[in-house]
């Protein structure tokens with residue numbers, strides 16, 4: 001973990017937030033390379049969910065959330081962790097995360113601490129004027145269920161997917177970006193006909209494993225955890241967690257829950273007409289029936305299968321898998337990030353062999369511009385004049401190829417391509433370069 005943290009800071013993937021004022025615990029900023037990698041990861045998820053499935057729609061809902069949403073969802077009552085104080089050191093911990101240095105006899109009895117952040121909405125500050133920062137993106141998918149159904153005419157099964165910030169006032173944020181107070185989730189709520197839920201749940205578990213594999217997180221680093229009944233969240237009929245071998249231990253990367261009809265049932269009006277199976281509180285505030293009429297004209301509350309992944313945890317897992325130290329001939333080491341090309345923050349670096357040769361520099365800029373227009377992501381023009389140093393830097397940040405423009409390029413319009421993973425160098429004509437790079441990045 002220390003090596004990853006150091007690489008992230010040194011190369012501009014991740015910084016401590018508000019660093020110049022001593023930071024803010026459990027909050028991080030993504031730097032120039034971090035934002036690219038993060039965007040690429042989110043794009044891979046969005047493409048696989050929304051563009052590859054005609055029955056999944058996207059959504060971008062608000063972060064500020066009406067308290068009623070989180071009252072009926074059960075968060076006000078249950079979204080808490082047990083908190084203990086250590087009378088000796090004066091610090092507070094989540095009950096299961098007390099450090100060894102604190103003695104048992106110094107700890108207070110645990111009490112429940114709600115993890116939701118509140119903020120004030122509007123110019124008057126009183127008990128009624130607050131809103132929550134959403135603790136998960138899911139709830140606004142449920143509250144928009146009817147809007148999406150009415151505007152897209154979807155029939156079951158169909159999904160609504162969303163990527164966005166979530167906030168949790170974690171008692172003990174820890175392990176770099178693994179447990180933080182501000183993070184992003186990639187969540188799909190997949191609405192299905194009751195009775196088909198168990199089979200569809202299993203198929204989503206498999207889909208999500210396949211997807212992580214395509215992002216460079218292999219099965220050998222993953223375990224599935226069947227969450228036992230006593231640990232299930234209040235809404236869950238069954239949950240399977242994808243557990244990943246993070247540098248600090250095996251922990252949850254993504255949860256795939258069968259939320260049954262709990263959420264739509266909880267947020268619905270006229271609940272008595274809906275034959276809701278989950279245990280829901282009476283809803284006196286909703287103005288919408290969150291159900292679908294079947295062919296017989298009966299109202300059915302769909303069941304929900306929810307794959308919910310954390311962007312930061314995905315980022316950390318991908319970085320951890322990609323990070324390698326290779327021993328080279330001559331006893332030297334090279335640090336290389338073997339990222340999948342579609343995730344790499346920089347897709348290619350175009351490097352003039354001679355920093356001050358006008359013709360070479362000019363051609364390098366033309367090549368950079370030609371490749372940038374392909375829309376594959378960031379292509380860098382890098383005029384350091386030191387090819388070896390540039391290669392080392394781009395190995396370390398995971399750039400799949402470096403393209404060197406040299407004197408031969410001026411004569412025959414070809415360039416040298418240096419591959420990150422094999423370090424092999426080959427000659428490609430500038431005419432064929434675009435196809436070469438497209439193939440490489442999309443492979």
Ligand code: GAP
Nearest residue numbers: 136138178179180183253254255308309310313
């Ligand atoms: N809507 C369901 C839900 O929010 P969750 O298991 O609480 O379920 C889903 O969260 C995912 O969000 C987790 O698998 C994890 O990847 C990520 N996550 C949750 N809390 C987090 C935190 N404090 N820091 C970073 N990621 C977090």
